[in-house]
Structure formats: C-alpha cells, structure tokens
Amino acid sequence: MIRVLVVDDQQLVRMGLRMLFEQAPDLEIAGEAEGGAEAVRLAGRLAPDVILMDLRMPGVDGVTATRRIVADRPSSRVVALTTFDDDDHLYPVLTAGACGFLVKDTPPAEILTAVRRAASGESPFSRDALARLVARAVSAPAGGPDPGLPGPAVTPREREVLGLVGAGLSNQEIADRLHLGVTTVKTHVASLMAKTGRDNRIRLAVLAVVSGVVPD
Secondary structure (H helix, E strand, O other), rough: OOEEEEEEEOOHHHHHHHHHHHHHOOOOEEEEEEOOHHHHHHHEEEEEEEEEEEEOOOOOOOHHHHHHHHHOOOOEEEEEEEEEOOHHHHHHHHHHOOOOEEEEOOOHHHHHHHHHHHHHOOEEEEEHHHHHHHHHHHOOOOOOOOOOOOHHHHHHHHHHHHHHHOOOOHHHHHHHOOOOOOOHHHHHHHHHHHHHHHOOHHHHHHHHEEEHHHHH
C-alpha cells in the first residue's frame, strides 16, 4: 500500500484527492495538511511514501516545506501539484528536492500513475514541464564536452528505452510500447544510468535529446 500525504490549503482540493485515492486499491491517504508547517510535522510523524505538495500556501509555502522535509528525510518523495505551470514554480521546488511536478488539471488517472511512479523511484512530470527542463538543460552552456553515448556499450534495446525516456514515458508506458516486462525496463534504465553516468531520469532524457535517439 502506498501512503500519501496531501498538502493543500484548499479543503475542496484535499477532498477531491481523497475521493480519487479511495478508488485505488493500492493507494491511501496517510494524512492531510493545509499548510507547509503542518506538512513538515506530519511528514516526520507519518513517514508517508509520497507527498503531494501544493506550492502557494499562506505561511510556510510549498517550496520551503519541501526543502525542510527533504533535509530531515532525504529519501522523501515529494511531487509538486500546483495550478501554476511556469518556471518560477518549477525550478525552485526541484532545487528544494521535489522528485516530480504536475499541474492540477492533470487527468485523475495520470495523478494516480504519477504517485505510483514516485513511490517506485521515478520522477513524474507533466509533459510540458519535462520538455522545458530538457530544453533548458540542452541550451545551457556546457561545463565541458559531453561524453554522449558510450558507443557499442549501449545496446540497441537500451537505445530504444533511452529514446522513450527522453520522450517522457514512464517505465510502464515503455514496457507497453516495447512489449517488455516493467522489471526488464527498470533493468535497462538502471544499466543506462550506470553506463552513461547519469543518476536520474531527467539527465537521461537530456542525453536522449542531445544524442538524437528520441523517436519522432
């Protein structure tokens, strides 16, 4: 069972998320917080698997709460869930330690999938947010030459998986696309990280773009 802490200053939003999670047999609400300070307290006391974090709240905002939670519990999986899909909110919360970023008009089924992905160690992003992250990373001045793909060390199947990571697909979506088991996809992703020296999916996605392996 994946235990979720929902943080939002609007009761209606919290109620809607509770109703959504009640329909999923593998998810449950571990607690609710209406502000950042309460979120920090509950995260320490309840140790939820995933924290859905609103960003604009009175008092302690979502970015500050995320920073404090991750400082106390570095393994915390915080996913920003916000109305504002812009860089002024995206980059600060990621810098604070969030593992994902979604907008509140994300379809309910995708929110459930994102929580599952976060709990399994993935980084769920709305497609627009992921595209902006990759574009910014690709256009940023390089600190040195990018080693790119390590030649034949990356197998053809791994190249396929890398391209789909660059397209923003989850492990399950990649498994469905390539007719593989999701465990096999996870193995390929882990192998890619080891071979390329990229320690998260965002860096793999950037590598996929600059290497030209993202499918059209």
